[in-house]
Every structure is written in C-alpha cells, then in structure tokens.
Amino acid sequence: MSSTIHLEVRIKPRPGLLNPEGKAIHQALRSLGWEEVADVRVGKAIYMELEAADANEAVEAAEAMCRKMLANPVTEDFEVAVVEATEGATP
Amino acid sequence: MKVAVVTFPGSNCDYDLYKAVQQVGGDPTFVWHRERGLEGYDAVMLPGGFSYGDYLRGGAIARLSPVMEDVVAYARSGRPVLGVCNGFQILCEAGLLPGALVRNDSLKFRSFPVRLRVERTDTLFTEGYEEGQILRIPIAHGEGNYEADEATLRRLEDEGRIVFRYVDASGEATDEANPNGSWHNIAGIVNEDGNVLGMMPHPERAVEELLGSTDGLALFQAMARALSPATP
Numbered sequence: 001m002s003s004t005i006h007l008e009v010r011i012k013p014r015p016g017l018l019n020p021e022g023k024a025i026h027q028a029l030r031s032l033g034w035e036e037v038a039d040v041r042v043g044k045a046i047y048m049e050l051e052a053a054d055a056n057e058a059v060e061a062a063e064a065m066c067r068k069m070l071a072n073p074v075t076e077d078f079e080v081a082v083v084e085a086t087e088g089a090t091p
Numbered sequence: 092m093k094v095a096v097v098t099f100p101g102s103n104c105d106y107d108l109y110k111a112v113q114q115v116g117g118d119p120t121f122v123w124h125r126e127r128g129l130e131g132y133d134a135v136m137l138p139g140g141f142s143y144g145d146y147l148r149g150g151a152i153a154r155l156s157p158v159m160e161d162v163v164a165y166a167r168s169g170r171p172v173l174g175v176c177n178g179f180q181i182l183c184e185a186g187l188l189p190g191a192l193v194r195n196d197s198l199k200f201r202s203f204p205v206r207l208r209v210e211r212t213d214t215l216f217t218e219g220y221e222e223g224q225i226l227r228i229p230i231a232h233g234e235g236n237y238e239a240d241e242a243t244l245r246r247l248e249d250e251g252r253i254v255f256r257y258v259d260a261s262g263e264a265t266d267e268a269n270p271n272g273s274w275h276n277i278a279g280i281v282n283e284d285g286n287v288l289g290m291m292p293h294p295e296r297a298v299e300e301l302l303g304s305t306d307g308l309a310l311f312q313a314m315a316r317a318l319s320p321a322t323p
C-alpha cells in the first residue's frame with residue numbers, strides 16, 4: 001500500500017558563499033530600521049507530493065532528486081522534511 | 092570544421108554561434124537537445140540563452156537533456172567543446188567544468204561590452220591571441236558570478252586554467268572592472284585537459300565591425316585552423 005506523502009525540500013545556500021540576494025535584503029531590512037539583523041541568506045523551498053510506501057522512502061527519493069538535480073552541490077545544501085498536506089500546497 | 096551547435100528550448104544565441112562558425116569557413120549544424128549522436132563533428136558548441144527559462148538554476152535542467160550525455164562523452168574523449176554564457180552554466184552543471192555561476196553581486200542583468208585579458212594562448216581556442224591581449228567583448232547575463240570552493244579556486248589559479256579575466260582599460264583585474272562579482276575576475280576557464288572552454292562573455296557577438304567589435308573572431312578562426320582538414 002502506498003500513500004501520498006507531502007514534502008518540503010529546503011535548498012540552502014552554502015555558508016561562506018556570497019549570497020547577493022540575501023545581502024540586498026539585509027541592507028533593505030536595516031534601512032527599514034531592523035538594525036539588529038546580522039545576516040540574511042536566501043535559499044528556496046520546493047513543495048512536492050509523491051506516492052511512496054512510507055515517509056522514509058519518500059524522503060530518500062527526494063534526497064536522490066536533490067543530488068541529481070534540485071540542488072547544486074557546489075553552492076547549496078539541502079534538507080528534506082515531511083510536512084502536512086496543506087503546507088505550501090497550491091490552493 | 093564541422094560544428095554541432097546544440098540548441099535547447101530557450102537558447103537564443105544559437106544563430107549567432109552558427110553565423111560565427113560560418114564566418115570562419117566552418118560548417119555548422121543545429122543539433123536539437125533531444126537528438127542523439129555527435130560523432131562526425133569536429134567541435135561542439137553550447138549557446139547562450141535561457142534554457143528552460145533558467146528555472147531552478149541556469150543550466151540545471153538543460154544539462155539533463157538527452158544530448159548532454161553525448162556532450163559529456165564527447166568532451167571526456169578530449170574533443171573540443173565551447174560553452175558561452177548559458178552554455179558555460181550548462182557545462183558547470185554537467186560537471187565538465189568545476190564551480191558554479193551564481194547571481195551577479197549587483198543583482199542586475201548586466202549587458203554591455205567588457206574588457207577581457209587573455210591569460211592563456213596555448214589552448215585550441217585562444218592561440219590566435221597574444222598573451223595579455225585585451226579584448227572588447229559583450230556580456231549579457233544575470234548569473235555570471237563564478238563561485239567554487241577554496242580548493243577548486245586555488246587549483247584553477249595554480250594550474251593556469253583561467254583563460255579570460257575581466258580587466259580595466261590598463262589591463263588590471265580590478266573590482267570596478269568586474270561586472271558580476273566573479274572570484275578573481277574570472278570570465279572563462281578550461282577543464283584540466285584544455286579541451287572544454289566555458290566563458291560568460293559572447294565572442295560570437297563580436298565578429299563584425301557592425302556589431303562594435305571583431306575581437307571574438309580570432310577564437311573561431313583559431314578553432315577553424317586547428318580543426319579543418321589540411322588543404323592538399
């Protein structure tokens with residue numbers, strides 16, 4: 001029996017690498033008065049649903065997708081989390 | 092010189108490359124990304140553009156195209172592959188060149204002529220230039236900021252694999268002359284064997300006076316000299 005598993009795949013910029021979007025947002029936040037913000041880095045989140053025997057199998061599949069395509073090992077790390085169906089789903 | 096110009100959905104400099112190859116007496120053929128087989132070509136070129144809308148990352152989806160398996164095998168066999176702009180991104184994504192091209196540090200799409208210093212003249216692509224020669228060649232990209240881990244960057248410098256660098260009018264690789272934030276003003280690199288060149292600037296857009304510069308022509312001429320059968 002397989003079931004539908006909802007995943008959030010977080011693609012995170014490698015620490016230490018220049019993150020121009022994060023830098024621009026950081027400056028904008030400071031100019032709005034949030035001077036306590038010390039650092040901002042921007043990554044992305046990919047929401048997917050897939051059929052799998054269980055959550056482990058789904059996570060393993062998504063990790064394989066990250067290694068093959070979703071993340072660039074030079075600049076990005078990734079993290080896969082099982083989430084509730086409603087999170088990030090298209091309305 | 093028979094050249095395969097590989098086109099992906101979203102390529103937009105494919106005709107420019109085609110024309111540049113013709114201009115130096117070469118024989119270009121468009122190869123659609125779903126086609127297979129690159130035997131019989133003397134060189135393969137990956138054009139600039141926005142393959143797959145640059146979704147995910149520039150070149151990330153294009154490099155999974157059927158033809159890319161052949162491009163990888165072709166490059167690994169030591170035959171010449173040139174990737175310009177999005178083509179450079181695809182070569183990095185495919186693992187044929189190290190590193191990655193990330194968002195310009197300005198966050199802006201940069202489109203104007205830049206100055207490049209030729210760092211190596213012993214490659215198939217650059218033997219028509221003088222070492223240290225300064226070229227005027229246009230760039231047009233939003234993600235041309237070359238990044239890699241420390242060890243890779245040091246290796247590129249130590250092994251002299253940086254072929255072009257962004258420089259100012261006096262030939263200095265300054266921050267002001269760097270249009271995208273690339274490490275050490277990298278504009279183009281080769282692989283270990285020197286048969287795969289990736290560069291962000293567009294030599295194919297600098298092959299006629301009408302385009303404002305002819306400084307890109309010598310690259311295609313050098314390839315044509317090396318790859319055309321000797322005339323009896």
